[in-house]
Amino acid sequence: MNVIAIRPRTDDQYTPSEEGGELGTFSLKWIFAFLVRRWILIAAVGLLVFILCFTSFLFQRSQYTATALVMINAGQDQVLAPDQMVGGQQMAPAQVVDSQLEVLRSRELAGRLVDALNLVNDPEWNVMLPPDQAPVAGPVVPPAAETPQEAATREQLRQNVIVAVANSISVNRRGLTYAAEVSATSTNPERAAQMANRLVDLFQQYQMEARLDSANRANSWLSTRVRELRDDVQEKEAIVERYRAQTGLLSAQGGLLSEQQTADLQGNLTQARADLAEREARLQQLQATISVGGSADAIAGVLNSSVISQLRAQEAQIARRQADYESRYGEAHPSVQNVRAERTDIRNQINAEIARISSGLRTEVEVARARVNALEANMDLMRGEMVGNNEQLVRLREYEREAAASRTVYESFLTRFHEIADQGTMRTMPAQLVSAATVPTEPSSPRLSIAFVLSIVLGAGLGLAAGFLAEALDEGFGDADEVERKLGVPALATVPKLRRTDLRQVPPASQHPVGYLLERQVSAFTESYRVLRTTIIFAAGQPKTQIVAITSAVPDEGKTTVSLCLSRVSALSGQRVLLIDCDLRRRSVKDVLGIEPTTGLLQVLAGEASWRQAIYADELSGMHVLPLSEAGFTPKDIFGAEDMSRLLAELRNSYDLIVLDCAPVLAVAETRVVVAKADCAVVVARWQKTPIRAVRSALQQLQSAGANVRGVALNCVDRRVPGYYTYPAYDFSES
Numbered sequence: 001m002n003v004i005a006i007r008p009r010t011d012d013q014y015t016p017s018e019e020g021g022e023l024g025t026f027s028l029k030w031i032f033a034f035l036v037r038r039w040i041l042i043a044a045v046g047l048l049v050f051i052l053c054f055t056s057f058l059f060q061r062s063q064y065t066a067t068a069l070v071m072i073n074a075g076q077d078q079v080l081a082p083d084q085m086v087g088g089q090q091m092a093p094a095q096v097v098d099s100q101l102e103v104l105r106s107r108e109l110a111g112r113l114v115d116a117l118n119l120v121n122d123p124e125w126n127v128m129l130p131p132d133q134a135p136v137a138g139p140v141v142p143p144a145a146e147t148p149q150e151a152a153t154r155e156q157l158r159q160n161v162i163v164a165v166a167n168s169i170s171v172n173r174r175g176l177t178y179a180a181e182v183s184a185t186s187t188n189p190e191r192a193a194q195m196a197n198r199l200v201d202l203f204q205q206y207q208m209e210a211r212l213d214s215a216n217r218a219n220s221w222l223s224t225r226v227r228e229l230r231d232d233v234q235e236k237e238a239i240v241e242r243y244r245a246q247t248g249l250l251s252a253q254g255g256l257l258s259e260q261q262t263a264d265l266q267g268n269l270t271q272a273r274a275d276l277a278e279r280e281a282r283l284q285q286l287q288a289t290i291s292v293g294g295s296a297d298a299i300a301g302v303l304n305s306s307v308i309s310q311l312r313a314q315e316a317q318i319a320r321r322q323a324d325y326e327s328r329y330g331e332a333h334p335s336v337q338n339v340r341a342e343r344t345d346i347r348n349q350i351n352a353e354i355a356r357i358s359s360g361l362r363t364e365v366e367v368a369r370a371r372v373n374a375l376e377a378n379m380d381l382m383r384g385e386m387v388g389n390n391e392q393l394v395r396l397r398e399y400e401r402e403a404a405a406s407r408t409v410y411e412s413f414l415t416r417f418h419e420i421a422d423q424g425t426m427r428t429m430p431a432q433l434v435s436a437a438t439v440p441t442e443p444s445s446p447r448l449s450i451a452f453v454l455s456i457v458l459g460a461g462l463g464l465a466a467g468f469l470a471e472a473l474d475e476g477f478g479d480a481d482e483v484e485r486k487l488g489v490p491a492l493a494t495v496p497k498l499r500r501t502d503l504r505q506v507p508p509a510s511q512h513p514v515g516y517l518l519e520r521q522v523s524a525f526t527e528s529y530r531v532l533r534t535t536i537i538f539a540a541g542q543p544k545t546q547i548v549a550i551t552s553a554v555p556d557e558g559k560t561t562v563s564l565c566l567s568r569v570s571a572l573s574g575q576r577v578l579l580i581d582c583d584l585r586r587r588s589v590k591d592v593l594g595i596e597p598t599t600g601l602l603q604v605l606a607g608e609a610s611w612r613q614a615i616y617a618d619e620l621s622g623m624h625v626l627p628l629s630e631a632g633f634t635p636k637d638i639f640g641a642e643d644m645s646r647l648l649a650e651l652r653n654s655y656d657l658i659v660l661d662c663a664p665v666l667a668v669a670e671t672r673v674v675v676a677k678a679d680c681a682v683v684v685a686r687w688q689k690t691p692i693r694a695v696r697s698a699l700q701q702l703q704s705a706g707a708n709v710r711g712v713a714l715n716c717v718d719r720r721v722p723g724y725y726t727y728p729a730y731d732f733s734e735s
Helices: 028-037 039-058 093-104 107-117 148-167 189-247 257-291 296-303 306-329 334-388 390-425 448-473 480-487 513-519 524-537 559-572 588-593 601-605 642-652 671-677 692-704
Strands: 064-072 169-173 179-186 431-435 491-496 547-552 577-581 624-626 657-661 680-686 709-717
Touching: 028 039, 028 448, 039 448, 064 093, 064 189, 093 107, 093 169, 093 179, 093 189, 107 148, 107 189, 148 169, 179 189, 189 390, 189 431, 257 334, 306 334, 480 491, 480 692, 480 709, 491 524, 513 524, 513 559, 524 559, 524 680, 524 709, 547 559, 547 671, 547 692, 559 577, 559 588, 559 657, 559 680, 559 709, 577 588, 601 642, 642 657, 642 671, 671 692, 680 692, 692 709
Parallel strands: 491 709, 547 657, 547 680, 577 624, 577 657, 680 709
Antiparallel strands: 064 179, 064 431, 169 179
16 A cells, blocks of 8 residues: 655744745845846836837927916895805805816806807817818808708817816916916917907806896896785784784774773773872871870871961960060050950960861872772783683784894895895906906927926836836745745755856856756856755754755746756765656656666566665766656556665665755656655745745645755856845855
8 A cells, every 4th residue: 555654743844934925025135136127128218218208298389378367356246135045155265266266167168168269170189180270260150051961060160179278277266365377278379368368358247147047047036036025014013903903902103092092091090099009198198296285386297288377477466465565564465365366366266277187188198099999800800801802912913023033134135135236237357357458478388498397207117117017027036035934944056047158168068057067066056966965964953964856937947957966076075876767757867867778666566676786877967766667657656666765775875975966846746755655855946937825835735744944056147137136146166
């Protein structure tokens, strides 16, 4: 039974790289190396682009640009006031200016300019006309009779001219000001100035037409709206008056009659209550003064009576005369008696007056009280009547509010209607021409200095782009560092490429890398294999290496040449070396060495001959070769059988180094089996040719088969190509 020996994995085996890109890291060193590697491509593409661009600029027709300066009016025509609009929002002046600039750039104005200057009949703008035809002045006059198809064709031609003219016009605002530069470009300087100035005129006409049209439409709408609002106000005010008449809620002097009556009655009642309180207070004070026996003077002060005051003055005079008479005549004198009688009469008059006034006060209090009671009764009656009218009054107030709101809206729209009517009659210019365009004396394009710089920049950019594209499409390895960075395995050696000039230095029979190694043993090529041998055999941390499998990811990588050169270098160093050809399909070893074996590896494994009978000795180097004979292909798994393992075990005792020349990993299945039986494996990759993904896939497959991949040998490295080989080469010429 055939058994495939799988070597257990170790911690230092190959780990696939996580790097996804093929361009590597962008460092200054990498950029410099990239420029050195691709400078020929970059220079060629850049020079070609520069020549094409600059030549195209040189053969361009001269273009002239004329510029007019316009001051934009930032005011707005509004049908409604800001407080009448929803949210009260309006455009800022800067937005108004930007909107006017967009009008200047519009196809509408470009179309008017085309029609005004008859640019349809100008060969500069109409590509359908012959270049030598003279422009036709005057406006466009369509033919009297034309078919719909001809009309459509003519309109399509006009639209094409409008697009061309619109592309030749530029409108730019000067900073944050309201000034704008209107520029027109043409091959004719007079035509450029004419186009710029005429465009400004057309813009002013367009804005005036738009303003008048807007005012007319606004007046028409406002007049209709004012009539509707007037009718609405009249209707709602009529509803209010009819409801007043129906409910009896009459009004006088701006208020309801019942409310005015209630207010008057309330005022009269308040006044009556005040009069009653005053009279009651005077009566109570009089009664209190009389009850405590107050003097006539005190009573007179309470009553505030002039009659009592006069009587008290007469009584005082009589009292003085009485005292005078009594002192002169005595009490029994008749004069004294008369005076006493007069004084008594005066006192009686005072008491009578007090009684009369007191009675009058009582009467006044009763009358005032009766008046207050009557007013209160009337007030209660009016309140009852108003309570009954509350619901009707609420409805009346609602009707009045609706009528007042409608009148407010009506008056506002009526005012705006008159303002819009006045605004439509004003001839204010929406834009003012500050500076008219003059005929340019120098072309605006092409400018050779700018064209030269632009061609250089474009050439350099496309050259670098071509270089980066070539670098991205280059799937091969550039140097040993790239091998280690992208694969995660060491680069064991970099084998230089042998040019034809190198091979011509040796005899014709040796003009092959294997023969060159023997003829030029002191050379960079031979030394690279000594480095490969050293890194394989004397690798630190690795067990003794006796069997080495040489393979590649894909065919034509030079693995057979590497196997032969490695074997010869090892044999020349004094080792006993055996090279076994394990590529059952190509069998290249015998062809390179020029031998025709009749017995080979297949016969040894089949037991038809011993390995000693199939060995061929290389007299030039001393190595031994176990080739493959010309016998046909066998479908048997000869490498997975125990015979191969026993053969290798037996050969270990006879040779110091055994090199297995294996088939490519991705092309042949049994390669993984052979490599797994070796102490280590070396994958050969061709410089700048072998795809990185192929080598990565081959390493993964070898790892899954249990192979101990020692590293990658980079073959056919051209160290004279700049930008790839970054280490200084050793000079072997003196040796």
